[in-house]
Amino acid sequence: MDNLTELKKLIVKHVEQLDEEAVIKLAAEALNKGMDPVALLETVNIGMEKVGKLYEDKNYYIADLILSGLIFRRILELDKMKQHFLQNKDKGVGKVVLGTVKGDIHDIGKDIFKGMLEANGFEVIDLGVDVPKEEFVRAVKENKPDIVAMSAALTNTIETMRDVIRALVKAGIRNRVKIIAGANHMNSDISKYIGTDDFSNDASTGTKICLKWMREE
Template sequence: MSNFLVLKRMSKKNEIRRLIEVLLDFKGDKIKEYCQNKLDQGMDPYDIFNELSLGLDEIGKGFEDQKFQRYFTSDLIVSGKNMKKAVEILKKYFKKTIKTRGSVVIGTVKGDVHDIGKMIFTITLESNGFKVTDLGVDVGKELFIEKVKEENPNILGMSALLTSTISHMGEVIDQLEKENLREKVKVIVGGKALTEDFAMKIGADAFGKDSIDGLRKCEKFIEAQK
């Protein structure tokens, strides 16, 4: 490898590390400073966001790496929160309007108050042009149905961490059938307690094993609906 390529690779590696350091800052000061410095340098806010997404993606990969897991749940929580802070800072500078690729209504099912996976998935979808309505945690089937009727989304996303709560997903899908809404909306489910088999068994259209996998599946739904 030429010296130039080695240097280029090293500088990219260092840049990614710097991004990760910013995203993993517990106090959240570095992300504010980072965004402000880049804005002051005249960088496009979308480019800043995309750059940070690279860091977030690297943390996600490090979390999933079976051979050498480099990042942990606490890293996902903090990087997700910092990414949200970045969006808050950057969004007032967003001038262009991105054409919405599709709409998603999302929530953590009843009995479950875990937010992390859903939050990361929401950020991933939004940063990729989806309009997301986040219903929060501990969401009952009535609210899911009400929002599907009200917002007519392309996709309904449900998340659960606890094994004791995953059965509620099936109840929501059954209710969609009863109310003749099932054909109008694709259903994607995800969460640590779930498997692909379970998702298929309850009649979901897809299982998102992580936020990136979920994004790819949502993109496919939208493509197929065109």
């Protein structure tokens, strides 16, 4: 199969169907045929968005979401993906402190966002999950990032995200960074309430926002 467009369609289809081995095989084939690693991740992300929609419609279960995250991680482990990350490591596009906020242990969205950021040349300091506001403050002081990215899957984390920003304000470091919040339930009103500079409902859009910020700087 020589047509990358057809390969993309098949990758999206098999991600949606959670056919792990088929996705890995097609991803490796696409990379060998010259597909850009960033384009591959964006393609996989389209399939994962479809998985997310099936979950929202109660056609898939939480185990299916977890499996889609495992598929994404396996793609990141492909040799050509690793080579791309190594080549981009010293590009210095920007530095991001990333974490899933306290009260939430979901890491699928965070890990996908991290992979896409790194594929685009960002350095990512991953704080993990269930991260308290104090840890975000410490990480900003120590690492001097350009961007702080808060991830969440639970709707009850809105106040927690707001508390993180209040803590950054109290520490006198809020204005040093751009802040983005990522979650399926995020919208402009919630973003404004929390106090972020922007928000995203998917990793691809979030990455483009971060790249835009760095170009503006």
